[in-house]
Amino acid sequence: MIELAPSILSADFAHLAEEVRAASEGGGTVIHVDVMDGHFVPNLTVGPPLVKSLRKATDLPLDCHLMIENPDQFIPEFVDAGADWISVHQEACRHLNRTLHLIRNHDAQAGVVINPATPVDTLSEVLEIVDYVLVMSVNPGFGGQKFIPETVRKIRRLADLRLQRGLNYRIEVDGGIALDTVAEVVRAGAEILVAGNAVFGQGDPKTNAQKLLKAATEATLLKV
Numbered sequence: 001m002i003e004l005a006p007s008i009l010s011a012d013f014a015h016l017a018e019e020v021r022a023a024s025e026g027g028g029t030v031i032h033v034d035v036m037d038g039h040f041v042p043n044l045t046v047g048p049p050l051v052k053s054l055r056k057a058t059d060l061p062l063d064c065h066l067m068i069e070n071p072d073q074f075i076p077e078f079v080d081a082g083a084d085w086i087s088v089h090q091e092a093c094r095h096l097n098r099t100l101h102l103i104r105n106h107d108a109q110a111g112v113v114i115n116p117a118t119p120v121d122t123l124s125e126v127l128e129i130v131d132y133v134l135v136m137s138v139n140p141g142f143g144g145q146k147f148i149p150e151t152v153r154k155i156r157r158l159a160d161l162r163l164q165r166g167l168n169y170r171i172e173v174d175g176g177i178a179l180d181t182v183a184e185v186v187r188a189g190a191e192i193l194v195a196g197n198a199v200f201g202q203g204d205p206k207t208n209a210q211k212l213l214k215a216a217t218e219a220t221l222l223k224v
């Protein structure tokens, strides 16, 4: 099943509840929260207090994408604040197995993320213990960047590996997803589509979300 995960990074933070409501009316079913620490990525964003407020504003699952160093230190706090899904970067975790178990032990869905330059093979030993794999299709840190087409083959590879190994993780994609790129990632096997700029950048988030989901669903129908 295809799901749209609007990323609040491009939303108007002063009107977050309304922005999230509009995106969910347009078909968004997961709210993507980008957490950046100014070290792992060259930008700063939000932390557990915002997740706590968002938790009161929506019933949708909150997907917290941690672009931070030492994520173990903050995972319990994000779960307490209301995070349902937590993903950590392979590149940021010295003890990735431990970190993923920490997320699972807190009863959250555990995801692992790879940057554009990180091969899928670096995940071979953790694919059994993740609920989802997030393929970055831009270098993380900012919304509104250009989609990197070479990342599509990694989505395809993750879909193949899942079949070969009889696993059931879901495949999420994040970065530059818009009307002109969504069909390609869906056809490659992406199921959870993160979109920030394409939903909240300009115009009405509800209509934007509807259009994006429509394009994604049409692409699944054409999938061979």
Ligand code: DX5
Binding pocket: 007, 008, 009, 010, 032, 034, 065, 138, 139, 140, 141, 142, 143, 144, 145, 174, 175, 176, 177, 194, 195, 196, 197, 198
């Ligand atoms: C980038 C973030 C993304 C970002 C995507 O570091 O992880 O979630 O919000 O934004 P768009 O959809 O604008 O590329």
Ligand code: ZN
Binding pocket: 007, 032, 033, 034, 065, 174, 194
């Ligand atoms: Zn993200």
